[in-house]
Amino acid sequence: MKILLILPPLIPLTAAALSLLSWRWRSIQRVLAVAGTAGLLGTALALLDQVWRKGIQATQVGGWPAPFGITLVADLFSAIMVVLAGLTGLAVAVYSLASMDARREEHGYYPLMHTLLMGVCGAFLTGDLFNLYVWFEVMLMASFVLLALGGERAQMEGAIKYVTLNLISSALFLAAVGMLYGAAGTLNMADLARKLSHVAESGLVTTLALLFLVAFGIKAAVFPLFFWLPASYHTPPVAVSAIFAGLLTKVGVYALIRVFTLLFVQDVGFTHTLILVVAGLTMVTGVLGAIVQNEFRRILSFHIISQIGYMIMGLGLFTLPAVAGSVFYIVHHIIVKTNLFLVSGVARRLRGSYELKRLGGLYQACPGLSILFLIPALSLAGMPPLSGFFAKLSLVRAGLEGEQYAIVAAALGVSLLTLLSMTKIWAEAFWKEETKREPKQEAAIEPEPRASWSLLLWPIATLAALTVAMGVAAEPVFTLATRAAEQLMNPADYIRAVLGEGP
Amino acid sequence: MMVTIAVIIALAMLSVALLLALVRLARGPSLPDRVVALDLMGTLAVGMITVYAMTTQQPVFLDVAIVLALISFLGTVAFARYVEKRGS
Amino acid sequence: METVLAFVIGALYAAGLYMMLRRSIVKLIIGLAILGHAANLLIFTASGLTRARSPIIPEALSRPLAPFADPLPQALILTAIVIGFGVQAFALVLIHRAVQTGGTDDLDKMKATDT
Amino acid sequence: MTSLILSTTTRFLLPLLLMFSIFLLLRGHNEPGGGFVGGLLAAAAFALHAIAYSVGATRRLLIIDPRALIGAGLLIAVASGAAPLAAGLPFMTGQWWSPEVPALGKLQIGTPLLFDTGVYLVVLGVTLTIILSLAEE
Amino acid sequence: MLPAVLSGFAAALVASWLHRLERETAGWIIALLPAGLFLYFSGFIEIIAAGDTVAVSYAWVPTMGINLSFYADGLSLLFVLLISGIGTLVLIYSGGYLKGHPQLGRFYSFILIFMASMLGLVLADNAITLFVFWELTSLSSYLLIGFDHKREGARFAALQALLVTALGGLALLAGLLLLGQAGGSLELSVLLSRGELVRAHPLYTPILFLILAGAFTKSAQFPFHFWLPNAMEAPTPVSAYLHSATMVKAGVYLLARLHPILGGTDIWMYVVTGVGAATMLVGACLALRQTDLKRILAYSTVSALGILTLFLGLGTPAAIKAAVVFLLGHALYKGALFLVAGAVDHETGARDVDRLGGLRQAMPITAAAGGLAALSMAGLPPLFGFIGKEMLYEAAYGSLGAALPLTSAVVLASMIFVAVAGMTGFGPFTGKKTSTPKHPHEAVMSLWLGPMLLGLSGLLLGLLPASVGNSLLSPAIEAVSGQAGDLELTLWHGLNPTIALSAVTLAGGAGIYAGREALRRAASRLQMTSWWGPARWYSLLLDGLNVLARGQTRLLQSGYLRYYLLIIIATALGLAGPKLASLGGPPGLVSWQEVRFYEWSLAALILLAALVAIRSRSRLGAVAALGVVGYGVALVYVLFGAPDLAMTQFMVETLTVILFVLVFYHLPRFARLSSGLVRARDALVAVTAGALITTIILFSSNVQFHPKISGYFAEHSLPLAHGRNIVNVILVDFRGLDTLGEITVLAVAAVGVYALLKLRLREEKSK
Amino acid sequence: MFLWNILLTLIWAGLSGNFTFSNVAVGFGLGYVVLWMMQRVLGRSRYFAKVHQVIRFALFFLWELILANLRVAHDVVTPTHHSRPGVIAISLDAKTDVEISMLANLITLTPGTLSLDVSADRRVLYIHAMYIDNDDIDAVRRKIKSGMERRVLELLR
């Protein structure tokens, strides 16, 4: 069933094309939004199941043999990421039905969301370095537009920084791909891995590796390349923020993990130690940034950065348990961070603002929502027995085993500060008494029908349930992450799946 | 033989011409001056490509010249339209 | 020629980056465009240059006469050019709207969303 | 604001340019050209029309909303890639037919050409959407 | 055993609903759960007294070595019975104390979660499982301290408690993980037999310090003690349950639990004893300065926790015995006193000891309960507190080396305990009746039942110490000391030095009680101490953190795009530059003669055009120059055999220029905004970056590790893909997927342009 | 008739199996001659008259083009400027869009003159002339009217 490999980018693309054709009919687009993302999730689960049972899957697009055509590959890591894309997509699509304004729906919101998912899935599945660039661009372009859709001033300012810095990253990525092709004569990642593994000029390769590090580092928002993220993530409608927060930066992380486990493993002592240092600095600067903020989504945005640090910490440690920890952390983070943004949207709908100053009284008014906030928030801070705890635990443990005490200290300290941040939101938005609303704010709150509330809350509740489940039943997820890490740490399987036994 | 020499001379002349046109483009002073220079450069490029196609025996490059001729006209017209619109 | 182009590309990078470091949003976008050219030229150069011989199979032959220019980087650059065109178009309209809503083209005055 | 000279010339140039753009599309597989360049040239032709007359006139000339062209082009591209899936082949595997056409001899028609047509339509739709909506500003 | 541990969590889910159903009696009904648990675990006494343990284990995350394993020995059982027993009383008490509170249902849930976590903590065999429950107690404690969440004070205190305990918790996690590494297992039951191995491990000292950090913060040891008194913001049942009887003792439990593994070394002794002693004295002295009933009790609790730590640090058999006995005694009387204080507060609306007095008529039962507890705290026979105190003296006196200072310190603390007992258990009920905000009545049964039972059990155990001595305490002591021993608890040891010390204590305590106001005045002149106290450090630290965070964020996330760009460029340069430099000079430059003259002029054209674009004062001039750059690049493509590229480049360049023109029509003119210095700096950075790129190309253009794959395309383009233009064949066939992505990008760009131009929400709103 | 000619050309090239430029040109020429001789059979056609007109016009135009180019060249390469430029209005006899446009374009292509614009009522063409010899504006006007305009109208009407 190799078709499963192409469907994840293809289903969203078809949904996008059909949505474009039904530009005028919002209801069709809304149906397509849910159907498309649900189809994606279903396909992704089937793919994961297949990879789990049969090992790494690869298909040659166009039937041209690797390394000449473009290969789509799904190892467990890829398959997991695609599932997460489907999950996030579906959750956000349902949430959007109730939260997106009609004007944005009329101006391409749903096709854009589909293309975003298409780009993300393509990036996760491709086995070709230049094709990865293309998927990155698909995703970026969709994100540019989603970010700017609506044309409000804050959106514009955020988008300019987002667009500029991401384009710098793309230009760098492109240049690095070009030079790598010039040197190694191939673009297929498995082929590159094979060829780079016996290369004398490792200095040049390491230099190129550093360029990739910077390019993907920008996309992943690591220190000191993250500026675009806090400048923009809080500006678009919350559904957009949510899918950005959950998925986008993780594509950068995915790329980092992919190339620094498959391609650039010649000088691990240098490159991966560097990554480790970056990881620590990313954690710390991100969380410090969050402490300063007083707006729901800005706090969450800075925390994304901080948690990117955890995700690449495992890569920097570069041991099997560490990489498994990274994979686990990514899974956890995507679900939790998406959810927190979705909750922030509900809070804003109830109180008309994202400013903590103006929020309040939610604990008394909506105990259910409070629990739905607490679960992801505490999970983010690494509180047991939620998903975040096990994610943090596996990384910390790997760090201790690798005797990298500084990064462990940073990881633990940062999780305390994360807790501080989350309790800040909790105390201000939930515990604190409701503040007197200004009349202007009042106007911003639109009365909502009941059905729309359930569309808002179902995705949140589902994601929260997953967060709990991933903690209480961490074993299956952890086994999955470990198997994924095994595949990542032993690229031979990957190479064999793509190129066959070969020379 | 004749062509070989002519091609070299032509390439040299065109190279100089391109640089001269750039001088006007840089100097202006008015926007239409720059547009004229750009338009000229387009035509010069058409010539250059033609010559190059001859020297390399690769007529496929003529297609490039065609496309350039077609499109550079459009650029000039658009520019001119802009100049006029802004002037009002 | 690789050597000459290496310097040209470096200079284009420098020019593009310098433009992007200006406060004017208009210069920013011009810088971006220059950077795009530089990146494309870089791929072209890095994978080796072949004078004049295009990778087109002449009539009556079944494969091009060697030496011919490497078609793969050409295809890559073509893709990159097209993508760059889309991005450029969007970015242009974006700055247009940004200037419209913000009332200024000074990037230093567009920092309300950061702090 | 319109110019008599320009609009008169455009009346001649437009069909010429469109013809040439289709020419570029069709022979792109064997010589320089292809869907992208062809689509751009067609769009440029319509852009010229918009400059010579007005955006409204061009929209009337087009009949179809350029945005629909984008969707249609994407669908054609996807469909041409997905067709081999039905035969159990990988996505985008080229399928070729060589029908005998009188006077022209054996023609090679394949899904890659269909794909290129999709590209043509998308590029045309995209460029027109961009240029026309900008010109309307 | 697992259902028993987890039952609390399940009950928490329904508690809220139950409360809604049965407002009046919910507390009583819910209390049936801990009562049942108490009975259930009482059933273990026999087994454990016989020297056995009860253990169950379920795989949780076996890949990480985490099991849901529980293990009941003497030590756990003692704690379990305290937790479930006092839990029962506290739940009943809460029903009365918070009667009518709108969020009482949630309160029950939180208390149940806490109870279950505490049970899990003390029963856990797996270190990570222990940690999970450990954190859950911190968390439920946060929710309980902040129960009165509309008050800023409550929120502040809750956060403080959480941060301090979570800080320790993180250290503990690292410590436990390292302990697991050192000992080769995460199961405590396994580790208990590997103490030698762990103590000899090179990481022993860090492990010890990390674990101690966890224990000390949780058990409010100096200098982390400050959160506990502030936590008195919580409703009184919480204070009684968490902050005296159970949670704060979790740290002590941990010390006791790990004593066989980590204890017995010099460093253990010095650190644990030292901290314990300091906490004991500081807590005791600070208790005297307070006038608020609950705060007095809180500081005395700090002091008592210090005592426990101190004796666990000593680690002698006598010390461990004393600690265990004192622990039970303290739990009973301190729980009772807190509940009494709550009842008094509830009935009178006042908690200031200076404003309370003569309540014995109005609240006789409460007074009796308070009196019993106070007597036990003061260490008077025949109450259980007396036995505990005697054993402390004995152990201190018998400790080698530091008998005198240690004994005098303990005596001093005990004296203050006597005074505190007077202030909290007698003062409010005796003397002249004072006026209070509310008119006092005897509390309802739910409010006096708990303290009464606790007070009575103190009396009962004092009279019949053997009833718990052999069955319960002795196995606990064995568990802590790691060796079998017998415990003979008797009320009366005969006349010996400790009795004398008791007498001295009582006399001194009475003296202090009498002179408490003078002492308080004297202490308030020493305000300095509070200024220098750790609470101050806490706020300084938080402020410092905020300042640091603000500074860092202002610096990095400045809002200036050009600084972002500068930093990114600098990063790339800083990373790749040195690496490249370390490779030496670029390998042999291609000879310049190879370059044809028109190629030179083309290069010059591109460069000059770029320069014009930079220097141009006119926007459209720059755009025109940009167009020339693009045309120049296209010509390069022509020269090197790329007609498709050139064609596309010409086309795109022209269309781009048109787009620029269309957009620039609406934009303001160029203005020179930066100073010359800034421009010079930017130029320097830009040129350096350009130089880097040039160098990399020079390096890589001579390097070719492997033959390129493009030969395949040339070979198969015509026969298999039916196309002569290989570039086009690659685009639509060999690498068609790239093109599919590419046209998607275009489509999205068009949607974006359209939407940006047509959708203007702000303007629509203003209309 | 033009189509006939094309068809004949194609037949010629097809028969000879040679599609080089010279062969096709030969084919076209032959076809033209054949058709011209067959005039009596096929009936008189404006085609031949037009073709002759076009050829004459093209020769005239080329001549003008080269002459004026040389003049400009002279001006460009010599250090002093010889030009006496001016913007001149020329009343039009040309009426239709095509006539006016063609005239204007040809004027532009002839060096020394450059069409600037046509008035909204299509009665006047404004041109920029580079060499108004002896400052005689009317001479320039006359030259254009009797030269270019007359021939264009002849060709198109």
Added chain:
Amino acid sequence: MSDIISGVLLLAGATFMLLAAVGVVRMPDLFTRMQTTTKSATLGAGSMLLAAALYFGDLGVTTRALAVISFLFLTAPVAAHMIGRAAYFVGVPLWKETIVDELRGHYDRRTHDLISNPTMPITRDGNTTESSN
């Protein structure tokens, strides 16, 4: 033979193009610059393409060359007209030695319409042409 002709055509074309470039730099005002570029460059490109057509002697090439030539001759004057009209409209100055400007004041600034007034052509300094003669 055809080699020689195409060689000559090539050189002539290149010369015209160079002339155009020199002209665009040297000529005193925009309009005179346009005078040189529009025709010299077009003529130059035309003769070069013709040279190529002769040189390759292939129908495809010739057709293409002729197509470009006709296209160039068709569009170059239109482009020049568009620039010239725009330049005049926005007031790009004429060379100081321009002797007459009969277009002056005939543009409607708002609608961009050009008013004809052939009976009263106006010179640049506002006098009628008759009086300036």
